[in-house]
Amino acid sequence: xxxxxxxxxxxxxxxxxxxxxxxxxxxxxxxxxxxxxxxxxxxxxxxxxxxxxxxxxxxxxxxxxxxxxxxxxxxxxxxxxxxxxxxxxxxxxxxxxxxxxxxxxxxxxxxxxxxxxxxxxxxxxxxxxxxxxxxxxxxxxxxxxxxxxxxxxxxxxxxxxxxxxxxxxxxxxxxxxxxxxxxxxxxxxxxxxxxxxxxxxxxxxxxxxxxxxxxxxxxxxxxxxxxxxxxxxxxxxxxxxxxxxxxxxxxxxxxxxxxxxxxxxxxxxxxxxxxxxxxxxxx
Numbered sequence: 001x002x003x004x005x006x007x008x009x010x011x012x013x014x015x016x017x018x019x020x021x022x023x024x025x026x027x028x029x030x031x032x033x034x035x036x037x038x039x040x041x042x043x044x045x046x047x048x049x050x051x052x053x054x055x056x057x058x059x060x061x062x063x064x065x066x067x068x069x070x071x072x073x074x075x076x077x078x079x080x081x082x083x084x085x086x087x088x089x090x091x092x093x094x095x096x097x098x099x100x101x102x103x104x105x106x107x108x109x110x111x112x113x114x115x116x117x118x119x120x121x122x123x124x125x126x127x128x129x130x131x132x133x134x135x136x137x138x139x140x141x142x143x144x145x146x147x148x149x150x151x152x153x154x155x156x157x158x159x160x161x162x163x164x165x166x167x168x169x170x171x172x173x174x175x176x177x178x179x180x181x182x183x184x185x186x187x188x189x190x191x192x193x194x195x196x197x198x199x200x201x202x203x204x205x206x207x208x209x210x211x212x213x214x215x216x217x218x219x220x221x222x223x224x225x226x227x228x229x230x231x232x233x234x235x236x237x238x239x240x241x242x243x244x245x246x247x248x249x250x251x252x253x254x255x256x257x258x259x260x261x262x263x264x265x266x267x268x269x270x271x272x273x274x275x276x277x278x279x280x281x282x283x
Contacts, residue, residue: 034220
């Protein structure tokens with residue numbers, strides 16, 4: 001089954017992972033900004049990161065027939081540094097015209113601090129100014145329920161915000177209701193140990209239905225599984241869910257959300273051939 005991986009940190013994965021994703025049916029990937037494992041010291045580091053997301057990764061993905069898209073921001077953890085956050089946000093607009101950029105993300109909260117919340121609001125204002133989609137990270141280590149409430153309250157303070165253009169990720173059983181009731185789209189992160197198992201994600205789909213829900217691997221440098229979405233598909237099939245319901249979660253829902261960006265498209269053989277040619281010529 002074809003699927004879209006709507007949240008994966010491929011910069012931290014090998015090229016073999018792209019190949020495996022292609023073999024299991026992945027046609028497009030959306031990659032948000034991620035913490036590199038240690039805090040960056042300057043906005044210059046982020047600018048280099050943005051170039052990699054908008055230049056190198058699309059070519060690497062295209063070798064395997066996968067279209068690569070990017071979200072840009074300073075991530076919630078480093079966003080606690082307000083001086084750095086302001087410097088990074090000032091540099092983002094010049095990258096928003098690049099053809100694979102679809103939004104601002106992943107923004108949100110890490111430890112629910114006041115500085116993180118102010119940086120989050122700055123990002124939302126930037127997204128609205130430039131008509132960008134928004135991908136949101138909800139806290140993992142700290143209080144997720146409190147953080148999700150703070151995020152929703154902050155979003156609702158922007159009167160011109162369309163909730164259908166906002167994906168709130170890392171949702172769990174105790175937050176999915178408030179996310180969907182507020183009109184936002186909802187992501188389930190399939191990540192070992194710290195987030196959600198495949199069976200638990202299927203449980204949630206069975207309880208809450210498929211409307212406005214999508215699943216992702218959020219694979220990165222940590223203990224993660226790039227092929228998490230196909231494994232979710234396998235668990236859905238094991239429980240005898242119809243193919244159209246499975247496709248809605250792994251393809252139709254992310255397609256509907258991402259297609260709100262004018263830059264998003266399903267990859268065409270001609271476009272991919274051009275990207276591959278550029279990659280080979282650059283070697």
